[in-house]
Amino acid sequence: MKIIGIGKNYVSDLSEMPSEKGMPVIFTKPESSILKSGETLHLPKVSNEVWYEIELAFRIGKTCKNVSREEAIDYIDGVTLANDLTAKDVLAASRESKGPWALAKGFDGATPLGEFVSMEGFQDLGNINFTLEINGEVVQTGHSSLMIYSLGEVVEVVSSFMTLEPGDVILTGTPAKGVGLVKSGDHMLAHLEGVKTLETVVA
Known part of the structure; x- marks a missing residue:
């Protein structure tokens, strides 16, 4: 399974x-980064600056190439929300040496992920609303209309490089404003x- x-x-x-x-900015995250809704997030010891980034997430339903x-849309079978957590200090250090994003985006628990629901009712991919609240x-x-690269464009590009398989997840980016620091005790x-689609309590 790929993220x-x-x-x-x-x-x-x-x-x-x-x-x-x-070309869109594309990166991958390991399956071990997934944290199910309702599970407790334990902040990684390797970072002092983890930031939240709420995103629409879509699941591939059948093998998808070119x-x-x-x-x-015919290859998508579910939608949910994900929190693409980022260790900003780790990312900054990696960028200094023009390194990859893998460690900053891929630590254990870095992808809180809600339960997927059917695409029925979400046929207009340019008109989807979502929010994140912390401590109320x-x-x-x-709003998905503000995406630079639509889901269709993303699938087109990614599937031209790699085969997307059933169960793979595509995170479509976070809104341009509002990202911030995750703190111990936060209720997201x-x-x-x-x-309500995704709930995370931070230890």
């Missing part, structure tokens, strides 16, 4: 949408179209 992440994929306003787009963006305060609000609650 494919997309970086820097949101604008704050449609007026900021680039007229020309190159698929066009128009066909992509909304800290991130997202994410909603997809107003429905």
Whole structure:
């Protein structure tokens, strides 16, 4: 099972949408980073600066290779929310030497992931709302229309390089504003179209 992440994929306003787009920022995360909804997050000892990033997550339902963006929805069988946790201090140190994002994004528990629900009711991929609240305060609000690279475009690019298999997960990026530090004792609650989808308590 692969987790494919997309970086820097949101604008704050449609007026900021680039007229020309190159290759999206793509990275992978290990399956061991997954933390199920309701499980306790233990912050890693390797970092003093873990940040939250709430994202729409989509699950591949059938083998997918060289698929066009128009066909992509036919290969998706579920949607949920994920928190793409990032060890910012580890990432900064890696960037100094032009290194990869793998350690900063891939520590144990770095991907709190909700239960997937059917795509029925989510046919308009450009009109999905989601939020993250911490300790009762909304800290991130997202809408899929503000994605620079649509899910279809992401599937098209990724499947041209690697075969996507049933169960693989695509994280589509976090809203342009609102990311912040995760602290011990935090209670994180994410909603997809107003429905509680992901809950994480930080030890």
